[in-house]
Amino acid sequence: MGKALIIGAGGVASVAIHKCCQNSEAFDAICIASRTKSKCDALKAKLDGGKTKITTAQVDADNVNELVALIEKEKPDVVLNLALPYQDLSIMDACLATKTNYVDTANYEPPDTAHFEYKWQWAYRDRFKDAGITALLGSGFDPGVTGVFSAYALKHQFDEINYIDILDCNGGDHGYPFATNFNPEINIREVSAKGSYWENGKWVYTEPMEIKRVYDFDQVGPKDMYLLHHEEIESLALNIPGIKRIRFFMTFGQSYLTHLKCLENVGMTSIEPIDFEGKKIIPLQFLKAVLPDPASLGPRTVGKTNIGCIFQGKKDGKDKTYYLYNVCDHQECYKEVGSQAISYTTGVPAMIGAMLVMNGIWKGPGVFNIEEFDPDPFMDALNKWGLPWQENFAPKLVD
Numbered sequence: 001m002g003k004a005l006i007i008g009a010g011g012v013a014s015v016a017i018h019k020c021c022q023n024s025e026a027f028d029a030i031c032i033a034s035r036t037k038s039k040c041d042a043l044k045a046k047l048d049g050g051k052t053k054i055t056t057a058q059v060d061a062d063n064v065n066e067l068v069a070l071i072e073k074e075k076p077d078v079v080l081n082l083a084l085p086y087q088d089l090s091i092m093d094a095c096l097a098t099k100t101n102y103v104d105t106a107n108y109e110p111p112d113t114a115h116f117e118y119k120w121q122w123a124y125r126d127r128f129k130d131a132g133i134t135a136l137l138g139s140g141f142d143p144g145v146t147g148v149f150s151a152y153a154l155k156h157q158f159d160e161i162n163y164i165d166i167l168d169c170n171g172g173d174h175g176y177p178f179a180t181n182f183n184p185e186i187n188i189r190e191v192s193a194k195g196s197y198w199e200n201g202k203w204v205y206t207e208p209m210e211i212k213r214v215y216d217f218d219q220v221g222p223k224d225m226y227l228l229h230h231e232e233i234e235s236l237a238l239n240i241p242g243i244k245r246i247r248f249f250m251t252f253g254q255s256y257l258t259h260l261k262c263l264e265n266v267g268m269t270s271i272e273p274i275d276f277e278g279k280k281i282i283p284l285q286f287l288k289a290v291l292p293d294p295a296s297l298g299p300r301t302v303g304k305t306n307i308g309c310i311f312q313g314k315k316d317g318k319d320k321t322y323y324l325y326n327v328c329d330h331q332e333c334y335k336e337v338g339s340q341a342i343s344y345t346t347g348v349p350a351m352i353g354a355m356l357v358m359n360g361i362w363k364g365p366g367v368f369n370i371e372e373f374d375p376d377p378f379m380d381a382l383n384k385w386g387l388p389w390q391e392n393f394a395p396k397l398v399d
């Protein structure tokens, strides 16, 4: 039993909060704190009355002193950071100052450069170790479950894994010509960046959307996928011995890509501030303001996600290929927690990571990526808390 301080009250946080309340045996109390307190209060109003005691607070997570004061007041066993990647370091600083465990779902990204890397958070390793506390980085789906799947495959299915292809397939349809499934600013920064993958000990770079594959997915059907840079590649390259190549592919429909290209061409995806009517504005932040809020997609999104990893390697001296994946239905998620499957597939692992750190099943001290811990308790919890996994033949490469 313990208490979590959850920072952020957006799409992912909403699911994680619903799941903490379902899991009141582990979470006897939560505090929901975010920039806009009314969003925290709305979640409390919806979920109050169960066994998990809920409090709310306003906090600017860029401000370490405010965070420290909040942590000292609430005394949580773990801080679950579900704000934006820009806040990772300030929240880690506040956890260090108060000796509180830390969990997040996305690695730090400086606001003025569209570039994410673990180096900033890995630089906290010694300080977390010396403070005797644990930081768990990347406890969403990807990164998150994909790292747990990799650790599980290595522990139970292979003697050596040589190739990992992470396939993030969203077969959902929200009916809009263009919308993003999670925070539009973060999403567009990610997909308009150059692609990259890890091969033979070094990064290979591609132009954005240069490499395309078509895979035929169980329960979804054939889908266009594009190679992207993704954060778990960086940690898996270090933590999976014998690895030769790791790639990440994500589905994008033609309408999404056409709109994105047009928005890029007119400068709307830029993060360089411009002068507008006497004020500085960032085009991408303005674009975010006019796009549908990802939280509003829940009722209108139909279809399924199929996200998993194709592993290739050796078992008992023989070549082996193995696919480990989860299928999640957008409408089922909406019925259960009022959110679409992208928020659901991130919020459930966020709750599980916070639970395992909070109850000491996963403990450091230090700063850890998810594949560094024993995958078995996480895999059991996925089956229990709404993201059951399946093993099968790899999806067929159609094109």
Ligand code: NDP
Pocket (backbone or CB within 6 Å): 007, 008, 009, 010, 011, 012, 013, 033, 034, 035, 036, 039, 059, 060, 061, 062, 082, 083, 084, 085, 087, 105, 106, 138, 139, 140, 141, 142, 143, 144, 181, 182, 183, 186, 294, 342, 345, 346
């Ligand atoms: P949203 O934009 O829906 O929610 C972000 C929340 O953080 C909002 O409530 C926002 O407040 C709050 N926030 C932002 N800045 C601050 C601040 N300075 N102080 C306090 N609160 C702040 O994002 P999502 O829920 O879609 O995404 C949350 C996180 O999950 C992101 O880091 C994203 O990258 C990550 N993610 C990870 C995935 C994975 O699989 N690993 C997949 C999808 C997302 P306000 O309401 O005022 O704007």
